[in-house]
Amino acid sequence: MSTAETVDPYDITTRSNGLKRRRVTEKLVSVVALLSALFAVFILALVLGTVLARGINALDLDFFTKSAALFGEKGGIADALVGSAIIVFMAMLMAVPIAILVAIYIAEYAGPKAAAFFRVTLDVLNGVPAILVGIFIYGLLVVGHGQSAIYGAMALAILMIPMVARATQEVLELVPRHLREASLALGVPRWRTVYSIVLPTAIGGILTGVVIAVARVAGETAPLIFTSSIVTSHGVAFDVHEALPTLPVRIFTLSESASPDDQAAAWAAALVLIAFVLVMNVLAKTIAGRKRRSLEGN
Template sequence: MTTIPSDDRYDITARSAGLRRRKLTEKAFAGLAVASAVIAVGILALVLGTVLHKGLSQVSLDFFTKARPLFGQTGGIADALVGSALIVGMAMVMAIPMSILVAIFMSEYAGPRVSVALRIVLDVLNGVPAIVVGIFVFGLLVVGRGQSAIFGAFSLAVLMLPMVARATQEVLEIVPRSLREASLALGVTRWRTTVSIVLPTAIGGILTGVVIAVARVAGETAPLLFTSSIAANQVSTDVTHALPTLPVSIFVFSESPDPNEQAMGWAAALVLILFVLVLNIVAKVVAARQRRRSEGA
């Protein structure tokens, strides 16, 4: 019968105690992670439940086809939907091409120092509060000219530009360098390589970044309060004048003493949440499809 030396028994006991301690620590962190996920989902469920409970009663055909109501009348958000579509669409036209060009310059042409400097600039711009952007555009364009949908779109484009540029730049960095080198080795110019090889490879990630940026700016209120909030209660497509938008309409409805208009504000918030949800689902689907295509290739 062999006996284990006391030193070896002490080492075995210490290792067993250390193993139990590590397992308990792992279970504790796993429990904290699960609890955090449950809390996050619970908060989202609480927000959605509240919005559904207070706003679903106002959702009807008239709600989507009539303009914002006057005092004592019934109405809807048709004017706000049209105005938001026009302003967000113009913001996309302003921001997306410039954002992609900035990302291409950072990834394909700029040196390391210039690229790092541009990243810092974009990160700082991405962190600027929306209300500061609204005040900036107000002082730069609105003062002396009056509010207009174009100025509102410009303020949203300023917010969208750094988001799309950084997302596009990160996606372009993932494209294998071997694809660029193979194209350049065949005598293809750099700009042609970028347009024909790099961008098609990264198009899924670029679209994902664009969709997420659009979902973010579509709900911004502060810039539009300074640039496109004094609008008539009617459906209009004249972008040279201020147009009603969904976020501003939610703000106005929420400040109203009329319970019906407050309920309309909740209903408009529900529409905005569903719009953001649909855009995020589209972004996930596009990203998953592009990932499967890349894995298949």
């Protein structure tokens, strides 16, 4: 081959035949990704717009201060809000300590094989449909004893444990290894190192996982239908040994009604639930952002 026909591989002005094709492919993939993101935003906007348009007119002070309607009177969701708050709070008390301890074992104590086994177990448990958890609690506890808020909290706690445990485990593994090694080198026991060094460093991520899990289970309907849906008392109730009204079950009940007023109330209650989920997610992002800035020294 002559010198004139030799292509200098270091000549930046030389363009390969496939460069134009790669650029076109890159632009095409970028456009498809952008359109996919816009489509996801459109779906969210469509859902929010529909719920807002159909439920905003039913929102007033009485809607938040009155309980379920009786004898044709206009009712509200005060009892459902209180019942949901009690059940979700109890579920959080049950699930969070167990989930954090599971995550600590996986990240700090378990060997590679045991850690992999427990990760797979949590992933499988995280994928179990909520209705199956409700049926499980119903067959195990509700049958023969009756429904109660405690059983509803147990069902939600089962759903929360894998979510919080996996989030916490991932955060714990992001804590720099040299922090543990420095503490252990000073003769500090491992449990004290985890309690005083690892957990405070990862607290932002742990709280984020807890908040997201709370927002997730707050909208679950199927487990509560089996465990805390047959409410005998009217008005705001606090007896956790009895079934308490909840917001997801109230939405389901109102949506099945033939009354236009009940259906409007269902849309309004759904709007309240969406607003709660939105606030919890913003809170989680805020906590995570502040913790990240504190770790970076900003």
